[in-house]
Amino acid sequence: MDFNDYQKAANKTLRGNEQVLTNCALGLGSETGQVVDLIKKYTFHGENLDHDQLVKEMGDVLWYLSQIAEWNNIPFEEVANFNIKRLNNTHNRMLKD
Template sequence: MKLNEYQEKIIRFDVNGNIQDIDRLDFAFLDKVLGLAGESGEVADKVKKIIRDKSGKISPEDRMVIGKELGDVLWYLSTVARYLGLDLDTVANQNIEKLESRLRRDKISGSGDER
């Protein structure tokens, strides 16, 4: 499935999906941004517990559970992008271009968005 196709299919699951004005950030947008942070935190927490409680040994069940959380991250990421009027294929392509530029300039390591 293409990212834009996914982004279109998930609209029906957004209970606040009626975007009135993409130039104004409102409760629905904030709800999605906080959801993205929360779901990302759940992924991190599950990984932390695998390291802490299982000495880093990841089971097939752990992978499945983390995969489900990554699906939630993808949903929120896709919805945040849609609220901003961005399609995921464009976001992904721009990110690849940025990373390729950094690689060509030997700036893949380091910090800062404009390196």
């Protein structure tokens, strides 16, 4: 599935029409915190890093990101392509230094 297909499919599950952007931003923060918490517990508390739980939480982060992009009429693929170009530019500059 490509990013734009994901974004459109995810949008079909969006509920509510008031304060969507705020809800998505708060949800993104919350879900990101859950990813961070899983990694913290693995790193500092000796817990196993549950693959399925990590995939679930990362999927929730992806959903919120895609809906913030959707709300702003930004194709998710544009976000992904821009990010890769930016990362490649940074990487290439680091190699030259």
